[in-house]
Amino acid sequence: MIKHLLKKIIINVKIFFAGLGKKNKCLICGSDRDISLLFKGWPYYYLKCAACDLVFIGNRPSRRMYRSYVQKGHLSNFRVEHKQDWKAWQDWKIITYRNLGFSDLVNSAQAAKKVLEIGCGEGRQLEIFKQRNWEVLGVEPNRDYCLQCKAQGIEVINKYIEDVEFPDGSFDLVITTHVLEHLRDPRILIKKVFKFLKPGGRLILEIPLTVEYDAPEHLFIFSEESLERLMSDNNFTIIKGLKYQDKLYHMDNLALIAEKNGEKK
Ligand SMILES: [Zn+2]
Structure with missing residues (x-):
C-alpha cells in the first residue's frame, strides 16, 4: 500500500518536473513573451499565451505515456x-x-x-x-x-x-x-x-x-x-x-x- 503510494508520488513529481528547463514558447503564435503559468491539473500545469490566448500544457506527457493513455480509452467523454x-x-x-x-x-x-x-x-x-x-x-x-x-x-x-x-x-x-x-x-x-x-x-x-x-x-x-x-x-x-x-x-x-x-x- 505504502509502496504503491510512494510510486505514485514519484511518478507525479517526475511528470511535474518534465517541462522544467524548456523554453516556454507558444506553439500556435510563436510568442515567447507574456507566457504565464497556471498551476492547474497537478501533476500537470498549463501555460497561457497573452498574445493569442492559447492555453497549453507546460509539461507535455511523453509520447509513450500519452499513447498508453489513449489505448486505455480515457479519451471517451463523448462515448x-x-x-x-x-x-x-x-x-x-x-x-x-x-x-x-x-x-x-x-x-x-x-x-x-x-x-x-x-x-x-x-x-x-x-x-x-x-x-x-x-x-x-x-x-x-x-x-x-x-x-x-x-x-x-x-x-x-x-x-x-x-x-x-x-x-x-x-x-x-x-x-x-x-x-x-x-x-x-x-x-x-x-x-x-x-x-x-x-x-x-x-x-x-x-x-x-x-x-x-x-x-x-x-x-x-x-x-x-x-x-x-x-x-x-x-x-x-x-x-x-x-x-x-x-x-x-x-x-x-x-x-x-x-x-x-x-x-x-
Ligand atoms: Zn500565442
Whole structure:
C-alpha cells in the first residue's frame, strides 16, 4: 500500500518536473513573451499565451505515456454507451452541419464523395455520411474503437494521425471533432489535413470552449483567436464559425467549416 503510494508520488513529481528547463514558447503564435503559468491539473500545469490566448500544457506527457493513455480509452467523454442513443447524437451533429451551412451532406447522392474522419471513435459520425452514400474512412488510434467501427462496416485505420499518410488530395472532406485539444501537437493534424484534401476541399472542425484543466485529457485549450491563427497559418480560410451549447453534454463548443486555399506560389 505504502509502496504503491510512494510510486505514485514519484511518478507525479517526475511528470511535474518534465517541462522544467524548456523554453516556454507558444506553439500556435510563436510568442515567447507574456507566457504565464497556471498551476492547474497537478501533476500537470498549463501555460497561457497573452498574445493569442492559447492555453497549453507546460509539461507535455511523453509520447509513450500519452499513447498508453489513449489505448486505455480515457479519451471517451463523448462515448455513447448504447447504440440506441446514437440517433440523438447523430441528429445533433446533423443540426450542427446545417447551421454551418454545410449542404453537401444531403446533396451528395449524385456523385460519391470521400470523407475522412480523424479520431472517429466508434464511427457514429461516419455512419451519418455512409447512410448518405459517401465513401467513408476513419483514422482512430484506440484499438477497441476500431473494432467497433469494423463491426458495423466502417472502414478504419488503427493509427495515430502523425503516422498516417495518404496521397495528396485524397478527400473532399475531412472531419475532426473534439480531437485537436487532445493532441500533443495540433499543428501536425492541420498540416496533414491540408495535404489530404483536394484543392478547395473542406474541413469541419469542432472544439470545446468549456475550459477543463484535466491533462493528460486536454492538452490545449483553444481560444477563438488561437484557433483562427492555426487555420490561417496553415492556409485555410474559415467559411463559417459557430458557437453553440450542445444539449447532450451541456458544453460550449466552437464548430467551424474551412476551405483549403490554393497552393502558395
Ligand atoms: Zn500565442
